[in-house]
Amino acid sequence: MNTTALTCTGIEVDFDGFKAVNGVDLELDRGEVHFLIGPNGAGKTTLVDAITGLARYSGSVVKDGTELRGKKVHHIARKGIGRTFQTATVFENLTVAQNLDIAAGSGRSPWALLRRRRHLPDTVVTVMEQIGLKDQAETPAGILAHGQKQWLEIGMLLVGDADVLLLDEPIAGMGAEERETTGRLLHDIAHDRAVAVVEHDMDFMRAFASRVTVLHAGAVLASGSVDEVSNHPRVQEVYLGTTHQEQEQERADAATA
Amino acid sequence: MSKFFATRAGTWTGFAAAALVLFGAAPLLLSGFRLGLLAQFLCYAIVAVGIGLAWGRGGMLTLGQGVFFGMGAYLMAMHMKMADAEFRNGAGSVPDFMELAGIRELPAYWAPFASPVFTIAAILIVPTAFAVLLGFAVFKRRVKGAYFAILSQALAGAFAILLIGQQSMGGFNGLSRFRYFFGYNLDDPINQQMLYFIAAGVLLVVVAVALQLRRSRYGELLVAVRDAEERVRFLGYDAANIKVVAYAAAALFAAIAGAIFVPVVGIISPASIGIVPSIMFILGVAIGGRASLIGPVVGALAVAWAQTALSEQFPSAWTYAQGLLFIVVIALLPGGIASVAAATKRFRKEPVIAEAAA
Amino acid sequence: MDLLVGQLFTGLSTGSILLLAALGLSLTFGQMGVINMAHGEFIMAGCYTAYVTQQVVGDAGVSLLIALPVGFLVGGLMGLVLEWLLIRHLYHRPLDTLLVTFGVGLVLQQVARDVFGAPAVNVTVPEFLRGGVDLLGTAVPKTRLFILALAIVAVTVVTLVLRFTPAGRRIRAVVGNRDLAETAGISSRAVDAGTFFIGSGLAGVAGVALTLIGSTSPTTGQSYLVDAFLVVVAGGMGRIKGAVVAAVALGTFQAVFETYSTASLAKVGVFVVIVVFLQLRPQGLFTLRTRSLA
Amino acid sequence: AVTALALTAGCGSRAGEETEAAKSCVDTSGDTIKVGALNSLSGTMSISETTVRDAIYLAVEEINAAGGVQGKQIEIVAEDGASEPTVFAEKAEKLIREDCVAAVFGGWTSASRKAMLPVFEDNDSLLYYPVQYEGLEASENIFYTGATTNQQIIPALDYLAETGVKSLYLVGSDYVFPRTANAIINAYAADKGIEILGEDYAQLGSVEFSTIVNQVSASGADAVFNTLNGDSNVAFFREYANVGLTAEEMPVMSVSIAEEEVGGIGVENIEGQLAAWNYYQTVESPENTTFVEAFKAEYGAERVTSDPMEAAYNSVYLWAATAEKAASFAVEDIQASADGVSFASPEGTVVIDGDNHHVTKTARIGEISADGLLYTVWESEGAIEPDPFLEGYDWAADLQVTE
Amino acid sequence: MLRLRNLTCGYGRSAVVHGIDLEVGTDEVVAVMGHNGAGKTTLLRAVVGLIPVMSGTIELDGEQINRNPTNKRVKAGMAYVPQGQQCFAHLTAGENLRLVADGRKNGKALIDAQLDLFPALQTLLGRQAGLLSGGQRQQLAIARALITEPRLLILDEPTEGIQPNVVAEIESTIVDLSSRGGLSVLLVEQHLGFALQAASRYSVLRSGRVASSGGTGAGAAVRVREAMAI
Numbered sequence A: 001m002n003t004t005a006l007t008c009t010g011i012e013v014d015f016d017g018f019k020a021v022n023g024v025d026l027e028l029d030r031g032e033v034h035f036l037i038g039p040n041g042a043g044k045t046t047l048v049d050a051i052t053g054l055a056r057y058s059g060s061v062v063k064d065g066t067e068l069r070g071k072k073v074h075h076i077a078r079k080g081i082g083r084t085f086q087t088a089t090v091f092e093n094l095t096v097a098q099n100l101d102i103a104a105g106s107g108r109s110p111w112a113l114l115r116r117r118r119h120l121p122d123t124v125v126t127v128m129e130q131i132g133l134k135d136q137a138e139t140p141a142g143i144l145a146h147g148q149k150q151w152l153e154i155g156m157l158l159v160g161d162a163d164v165l166l167l168d169e170p171i172a173g174m175g176a177e178e179r180e181t182t183g184r185l186l187h188d189i190a191h192d193r194a195v196a197v198v199e200h201d202m203d204f205m206r207a208f209a210s211r212v213t214v215l216h217a218g219a220v221l222a223s224g225s226v227d228e229v230s231n232h233p234r235v236q237e238v239y240l241g242t243t244h245q246e247q248e249q250e251r252a253d254a255a256t257a
Numbered sequence B: 001m002s003k004f005f006a007t008r009a010g011t012w013t014g015f016a017a018a019a020l021v022l023f024g025a026a027p028l029l030l031s032g033f034r035l036g037l038l039a040q041f042l043c044y045a046i047v048a049v050g051i052g053l054a055w056g057r058g059g060m061l062t063l064g065q066g067v068f069f070g071m072g073a074y075l076m077a078m079h080m081k082m083a084d085a086e087f088r089n090g091a092g093s094v095p096d097f098m099e100l101a102g103i104r105e106l107p108a109y110w111a112p113f114a115s116p117v118f119t120i121a122a123i124l125i126v127p128t129a130f131a132v133l134l135g136f137a138v139f140k141r142r143v144k145g146a147y148f149a150i151l152s153q154a155l156a157g158a159f160a161i162l163l164i165g166q167q168s169m170g171g172f173n174g175l176s177r178f179r180y181f182f183g184y185n186l187d188d189p190i191n192q193q194m195l196y197f198i199a200a201g202v203l204l205v206v207v208a209v210a211l212q213l214r215r216s217r218y219g220e221l222l223v224a225v226r227d228a229e230e231r232v233r234f235l236g237y238d239a240a241n242i243k244v245v246a247y248a249a250a251a252l253f254a255a256i257a258g259a260i261f262v263p264v265v266g267i268i269s270p271a272s273i274g275i276v277p278s279i280m281f282i283l284g285v286a287i288g289g290r291a292s293l294i295g296p297v298v299g300a301l302a303v304a305w306a307q308t309a310l311s312e313q314f315p316s317a318w319t320y321a322q323g324l325l326f327i328v329v330i331a332l333l334p335g336g337i338a339s340v341a342a343a344t345k346r347f348r349k350e351p352v353i354a355e356a357a358a
Numbered sequence C: 001m002d003l004l005v006g007q008l009f010t011g012l013s014t015g016s017i018l019l020l021a022a023l024g025l026s027l028t029f030g031q032m033g034v035i036n037m038a039h040g041e042f043i044m045a046g047c048y049t050a051y052v053t054q055q056v057v058g059d060a061g062v063s064l065l066i067a068l069p070v071g072f073l074v075g076g077l078m079g080l081v082l083e084w085l086l087i088r089h090l091y092h093r094p095l096d097t098l099l100v101t102f103g104v105g106l107v108l109q110q111v112a113r114d115v116f117g118a119p120a121v122n123v124t125v126p127e128f129l130r131g132g133v134d135l136l137g138t139a140v141p142k143t144r145l146f147i148l149a150l151a152i153v154a155v156t157v158v159t160l161v162l163r164f165t166p167a168g169r170r171i172r173a174v175v176g177n178r179d180l181a182e183t184a185g186i187s188s189r190a191v192d193a194g195t196f197f198i199g200s201g202l203a204g205v206a207g208v209a210l211t212l213i214g215s216t217s218p219t220t221g222q223s224y225l226v227d228a229f230l231v232v233v234a235g236g237m238g239r240i241k242g243a244v245v246a247a248v249a250l251g252t253f254q255a256v257f258e259t260y261s262t263a264s265l266a267k268v269g270v271f272v273v274i275v276v277f278l279q280l281r282p283q284g285l286f287t288l289r290t291r292s293l294a
Numbered sequence D: 001a002v003t004a005l006a007l008t009a010g011c012g013s014r015a016g017e018e019t020e021a022a023k024s025c026v027d028t029s030g031d032t033i034k035v036g037a038l039n040s041l042s043g044t045m046s047i048s049e050t051t052v053r054d055a056i057y058l059a060v061e062e063i064n065a066a067g068g069v070q071g072k073q074i075e076i077v078a079e080d081g082a083s084e085p086t087v088f089a090e091k092a093e094k095l096i097r098e099d100c101v102a103a104v105f106g107g108w109t110s111a112s113r114k115a116m117l118p119v120f121e122d123n124d125s126l127l128y129y130p131v132q133y134e135g136l137e138a139s140e141n142i143f144y145t146g147a148t149t150n151q152q153i154i155p156a157l158d159y160l161a162e163t164g165v166k167s168l169y170l171v172g173s174d175y176v177f178p179r180t181a182n183a184i185i186n187a188y189a190a191d192k193g194i195e196i197l198g199e200d201y202a203q204l205g206s207v208e209f210s211t212i213v214n215q216v217s218a219s220g221a222d223a224v225f226n227t228l229n230g231d232s233n234v235a236f237f238r239e240y241a242n243v244g245l246t247a248e249e250m251p252v253m254s255v256s257i258a259e260e261e262v263g264g265i266g267v268e269n270i271e272g273q274l275a276a277w278n279y280y281q282t283v284e285s286p287e288n289t290t291f292v293e294a295f296k297a298e299y300g301a302e303r304v305t306s307d308p309m310e311a312a313y314n315s316v317y318l319w320a321a322t323a324e325k326a327a328s329f330a331v332e333d334i335q336a337s338a339d340g341v342s343f344a345s346p347e348g349t350v351v352i353d354g355d356n357h358h359v360t361k362t363a364r365i366g367e368i369s370a371d372g373l374l375y376t377v378w379e380s381e382g383a384i385e386p387d388p389f390l391e392g393y394d395w396a397a398d399l400q401v402t403e
Numbered sequence E: 001m002l003r004l005r006n007l008t009c010g011y012g013r014s015a016v017v018h019g020i021d022l023e024v025g026t027d028e029v030v031a032v033m034g035h036n037g038a039g040k041t042t043l044l045r046a047v048v049g050l051i052p053v054m055s056g057t058i059e060l061d062g063e064q065i066n067r068n069p070t071n072k073r074v075k076a077g078m079a080y081v082p083q084g085q086q087c088f089a090h091l092t093a094g095e096n097l098r099l100v101a102d103g104r105k106n107g108k109a110l111i112d113a114q115l116d117l118f119p120a121l122q123t124l125l126g127r128q129a130g131l132l133s134g135g136q137r138q139q140l141a142i143a144r145a146l147i148t149e150p151r152l153l154i155l156d157e158p159t160e161g162i163q164p165n166v167v168a169e170i171e172s173t174i175v176d177l178s179s180r181g182g183l184s185v186l187l188v189e190q191h192l193g194f195a196l197q198a199a200s201r202y203s204v205l206r207s208g209r210v211a212s213s214g215g216t217g218a219g220a221a222v223r224v225r226e227a228m229a230i
Ligand SMILES: Nc1ncnc2c1ncn2[C@@H]1O[C@H](COP(=O)(O)OP(=O)(O)OP(=O)(O)O)[C@@H](O)[C@H]1O
Pocket: A015, A018, A020, A038, A039, A040, A041, A042, A043, A044, A045, A046, A047, C289, C291, E127, E131, E132, E133, E134, E135, E136, E161
């Protein structure tokens, strides 16, 4: 099911004369995990902000034929675009289950809203299992650990109808195993959705990316498969550091030995 | 205990007990005068339920409930003055206070208030509609927290000043000297008791409505908006709409309370709806426990009772007592009376979460 | 025409009074987020400081000059005590500070009533500030010129301190993130207390100055409070620049509106203008943007 | 709730039907008789109303010392009106129904009086109200011992007209007394050919008078008629002095500034300005000397006496005298016997008018002097009969109401 | 340098970290690892004094500092880089740095040294820190900590959100500084490779307790993986 879910053309974001995003074209397809990488300050988060209605921009963002530019944040969200934030934000005073239930319900009628919740929707239960928080269903989200909050946040997108997910550094602070779990989770959910991931963890990218776009100074520097991008000289120069991979590899070997 | 009241049977038991006290015990035990006072306090309690919803659950510290209380009260008062004038001098005649102010023609906007139906509709619709409009204006633009508190406070101040300047609304004196309430003589003790029953009945209904709102999904959503408004938007909800509902409900409750207050107390004037009275509404809620359902009711009744009792015995000490109540309760007991009850009940692992916009 | 010129000056003057009352708030409320409803009572304390000083010193001119720094100290110390006793426990509950300090305000008013009596007391205006000077054909009271000058000095000093000194940086840092400031080696307790001291001290200074034009009674401070808060809100939290512009704009609006209508309606008008204004700029005139979702 | 409502609604009396007025519970069997003192002891009005309370207590003590009323000692039940009309109404009802007092003394603002009026009428009880007010009222259940407009405002206008004032600027607080007073002044001025150059109201408690004073100054009026109340006067007179306006140039006639207020305004700002009242501490009469001495002995030499205090003091004596005359404390007996009851008061003899329940009063124009006291510069020939509805003034025809 | 004995701490009444013993010697780098929610951040917050100690002791240079306020500990030579790219959002990037340089004689030079380490910050000094990108903020946070010339550097996942080539720089700086002497490091890190390379000893936390600890010599990676796996 490789259909284009989201098309961005000529996105420009201007902060008082500073162009944080400067003419980016991007296509997100269903069925792929699309990595957005690039140096700190390249404009990745700003691009996500623009798509989700948080930053004003020129250019165009089209999802399934609808232009999103100029729409309000919650309208864009209802069009099926979900995002997470670089620092996780969940509803701290509500339980995990309540968090997910709310996320599942943006389409509910006012009437349904005014009634009491008798039992959790099936999707909520499934997702809770998927993100490994089933045991914490009744835990207030405020006391979850950093990483758990991030899973909850992803879960909140899953229970909603979002089929374009924009995840800003979803594995920050996670250990190796949790990254692994998260990665597989992303792959599963990308089955019928378009998933874009902003990350700096190259191992993670190599393991899970279907396609990669590199931003630099607000513009697209390179785009393609993991290998194409990794071997791009400019990408190595501004981002990866030429010797980085070798270093990392050496270290791991040394430690294991 | 509190678990029990969360069940369906528990809820009914709670309501039945409250009804028994309000409709059975109170009228038997209290003198006519004290029952009248209690009716007045119940009006404050009705306002408090609304504030508990908007502030405790929704995080909107509305320092301007006097506005809505005042609207309800003045609309009711207008009808009662019209009825009074009609009874004394025939339909369409000018109420007594206008004559004093030199107004000889009935202003056009007074005329419809001769109709009881119109008046009741106005009481239910006008303040609510105003709250919805103001709420949209403010919440859509994401004015919140301290901004909202200060703004709503200024609103109360401005509304009082506006009324003071309107001679055709009684000016500084306000409206008083009512004789009839929908055709019933107000100085008849039986009718005074009827007013008390109305106040008590309305309180129960309002609590029931608030309960349903809290327990519904909407109630959870409201808490979500309180804690992370922006996040809610990214889930596809319009946070402003969610807030407006709670704000409008609080406004409606206050308006109804105001409308009952007028026949019970016999006067409404700008002094009862300005900045200070509006903050006093908050005091009861804070003391009772802003986040709980019954806390605001208990708090409002307790504060009103304390005010009356203490000021009878130590007139100037009441000011100190009042000030200290604010200080002690809010600083030491942010959850109010309700939290003491909960804390002593059982030792439980309290999650400590930095309270967002409580 | 004379009247209009006079009114423009009146607007400036009203604005400077508002500003003086609001300046301390823009520190304690704007910077620290504390909604200090007792700020009005600190102003009132400044008024009584001027009164007591005059009773002790006698000469109105000398006592005014003494009372300004003393008023700063009195207001500041009251603020310090308040901060230490109550506010420091409430930094994470900003809206609660409003209610607690409202209670403090009630108590302070009653204390003033019990100490100085309920009727207003008189603070004599010094000889050199009596009467007016002629400005483009209208008599401008010297007292108002004095207050205007005082407001300009106070604003300048506060702005410079905040903007350019290490102390100013520390204040802004603690206000932004207490824990983080601690980890940067800053004693947030000391900075909080210091900021609150200065903010409340400015209220005391305002109080001393306001005795030149208004009454000195237990309820004096209240009349300035709501307007002062509106100034801070309309200017944008924590933006001194915003407070200046907002104060002068509101003062002028009020003065001009009042000329063509009544003082009461002008007050209502001010409120309407602010609500409409916040429609256009919900965070006030000048805002500090961040990318956080707060 | 609905059933309860239906039940009670069935028995309540409808409009037009007579209702049984609540039975008075006043207890006259013992050797004391209870009265209420209802004044604001907290809130903004406590400034003024505590002085009235002091005067009430003084009168009660004197009467008790002299043997009481009908041989009974007067016992005061005090309540705080808290500067709020609703509280006045509530406390009045409590005094009548719970404490069973024979009469209540107190109230200051017209708003508080308007709030209490229905309570006293519905419960058929008595209020003695001691403050000058806007007139146009006469309740069976209230005795008004302060001036009505023809005993204060009209004499003040007469005085100004006599001294050659041809134009006036009106400044007042935004509430009923100033507004009514100004309506009367406008009618008077229209009749007498005096020009009204402006009419401004400031919120009660307002301290920003720059604009108003600028306008007053620009108007070039011959005099200002000031009905401001409370703290506003301080700000007004300071601003007035500071723009260089003086009593010689443009005198201000005030009707709400008494001895108490002068100190707060600062004598230097107000010296030479005029006030209109019925009583000043400086009134020369043996009765006043006794009153002032007694008051200072009781409350301290630095205290001053003022018109509302004197009226409150009188009101207790008038009630006692009426009760003696009626040989009863019952409301209907007091009402029936009130006409013609008199008291040799500090301001001169006052006599109750049984028709409108007001008293005769001598009008006095005072000038504020450097010692902070007011001295009479003009006084009416004898006491003026109260005319609350201004029936005796043709030019006031449009203002009249039918009670 | 730093010694934790039987340290228990947490939030409110509930403990998150239970009776931990841990030592960081002079010039030593110690890595703390563990799953999400294991209590790593909680432990560090207690060490710098942002949350109170429930029982046990924290010693700095042999002196018990359980009740010292955070800023005292910082003045005594600790520096802390919290998790999550924290900065003073309302100050400019430059002011963020000057804030900690204020009052130091060589403040200017210290700032310059950091700008050499993080050249990206050079052009951002005038920008409000709250507007910086996540990685820029993290770089700023590390620079801020280093300006205080700490003797004990406490880092909570310092490389989170930073671009790979800069991560490499930071890693080598830390290794550099500690090997040069005068700096001890307590490091929370998820990247096993870096952690074991930089540190001489490690501890693995599980549910607030030490599940495994030891030197980072041969076989350490296996032991750590094992300890984490269960
Ligand atoms: N509101 C703003 N005003 C001014 N500059 C801004 C604003 N928001 C972002 N910037 C700047 O725009 C640039 C792009 O920031 P952005 O957050 O998109 O980077 P990023 O690619 O997400 O980086 P990182 O990987 O570090 O998260 C940065 O230089 C940042 O400082």
